[in-house]
Amino acid sequence: MGGHGIMSAMDDKDLGFSTRAVHAGQQPDPSTGAIMTPVYLTSTYVQEWPDKHKGYDYARTVHPTRDALQKNLASLEGAAFGLCFGSGMAATSTIIEALNPGDHVVCGNDLYGGSYRVFTKVFARFGVKFTFVDSTDLKAVEAAFTSATKLVWIESPSNPLLRITDIRAISKLAHSKKAKVVVDNTFASPALQRPLELGADVVVHSTTKYIGGHSDVVGGAILTSDEALHKEYKFLQNAVGAVPGPLDCFLLLRSTKTLALRVQRHCENAAVVAKHLLAHPEVAKVHYPGLPQHPGHEIAKAQMSGFGGMISLELKGDLERAKRMISSCRIFSLAESLGGVESLISHPASMTHGSIPREERLKAGLQDGLIRLSVGVEDAKDLIADLDSALTKSLTAK
DSSP, rough: OTTOGGGGGGGGSSSSSHHHHTTTOOOOTTTOSSSSSHHHHBBBOOSTTTTTTSSSSSSTTHHHHHHHHHHHHHHHHOEEEEESSSSHHHHHHHHHHHHHOEEEEESSSOHHHHHHHHHHGGGGTTTOOEEEOOOOOOHHHHOOOOOEEEEEEESSSSSTTTTOOOOHHHHHHHHTOEEEHHHHHHHHTTTOOOGGGOOOOOEEEEEETTTTTTSSSSOOOEEOOOOHHHHHHHHHHHHHHOOOOOOHHHHHHHHHHHHHHHHHHHHHHHHHHEEEEEEEEEEEEEETTTTTTTTTTTHHHHSSSSOOOOOEESSSSHHHHHHHHHOSSSSSEESSSSOOOOOOEEEETTTTTTSSHHHHHHHOOTTTTOOEEEESOOOHHHHHHHHHHHHHHHTTTO
């Protein structure tokens, strides 16, 4: 077995998540024995005869480093098929590109601002219709259906309010109405949640986040076991061409090997930080599904193996105080994105969700002063001390 790699010796379904994270989709390089998947820096491949080749003809269409990553991510999500893209938004757009003018999508109303922007500012221009509702309210989701509804699009946990949607219940409802369910699983990652096992049809990721985990690569992925959908998305992956480069794929393969370890530490730290913030006299509200007070706590316990590394909070005081606070941290860096080993702090209303009109943000419950934390893997006591110091500094106006 040692000369050929563990995944060639047994079905990967027999293996645990961490083992598959390290090995799935990857074999030692046959020409050198290199244990890491090579970065094939090539745009084309030599053919023996017209249309007779070794399975590769043009790198936009198919690429060996990308193949390895796609198989790896598919294994982690429990999917039959995986496709990778140049960004999370490229993956998101590909799913909507498979729809037709007049088709309708029911979306959660607490979602990444970039998704809202591309839905309302790009695809709406081509006749695709979107309705945004609270996806934690099954009756509201059902009421939003029309005869043209083809997809239900949800995030769970959601961005940035960490709302938990019952994926199994949503999937049952959608399927009864002949619609497909897409779950943006970026916040949880497959280390904590696998929506396909809960009945969803498609999983989408910004691999930039927890899957990449080191704030050094941008990417996206679509995972599904629906062969017809996979064929459609694969056609669009090639036809539109929003594919990742080989070095990006290599970096993501490097990262999935430690995904389980990193996410475990993210969860441990976030739980400690959330509990501390909940008791802090200057914090008005904490959004974290691991807290028993969270309205989605029981559903999160049922469909996730951990509660993640994301926390949102609201301070006592005005918007200016929130801005002072996030600008006073030393360890939490003020930056967009999430899921890296380093802790980040952001102001969704002016950063990640600034593209959503204010009235829509407020309607969804996203207050102007909301602060979002991506809790990293540093020592928890240092993170707490940093937040406490910033909260104290924010009491005094500059």
